[in-house]
Structure formats: structure tokens, C-alpha cells
Amino acid sequence: MSREEPSFFERERDRLSAEITAGFEELLSSSNVLNRKLEEVLGMTREYETIASLWQSFHELMRDQNQPTNDPRTVPGTGAHVVSTNARRQ
Numbered sequence: 001m002s003r004e005e006p007s008f009f010e011r012e013r014d015r016l017s018a019e020i021t022a023g024f025e026e027l028l029s030s031s032n033v034l035n036r037k038l039e040e041v042l043g044m045t046r047e048y049e050t051i052a053s054l055w056q057s058f059h060e061l062m063r064d065q066n067q068p069t070n071d072p073r074t075v076p077g078t079g080a081h082v083v084s085t086n087a088r089r090q
Contacts, residue, residue, distance in 0.1 A: 006014075
């Protein structure tokens, strides 16, 4: 029993199918690389947000200490900290 050779159409179909499959595999690989890079960027963004929040808190603390206060319970030159919570002395 002799088997017929595939026709030109079948050979071309198989070649194009293999080429398309290779293209999809390359696309999948590139998509995975892109996904990993995006995850890295998002992770770094979260880290920077934490640091920025810390610096913002520090800045607000320093700004608030530089503003004069009219609270009679504070002592000048101490950074406007309340020295005593006892307002009346006997």
C-alpha cells in the first residue's frame, strides 16, 4: 500500500500552522515578560508611596513645630511641647 504525498495545499497549510503556532508562543512569552516587569514597577510604586508618606508625616511635624502657638502651657524654645498638663498650681 503506497501512501500519497501531501498536496501543495496541505504542505502550505502545515507550514503556516507551524508559523502561527510559533508566533503565538513568542507572543505568550513576551506577554509573560511584560507582566513580570509591570508587577515589578507596581511593587516599586508601593515602596515609594510608603517612603513618601513617611516624609510627608515628617514634613508636617516639622512645619507644625515651626508655627508659634499661644497655648499658655508651653515653654518657649521647647518646640511648643506641653510641659505640664496641670493648668492650676496651688
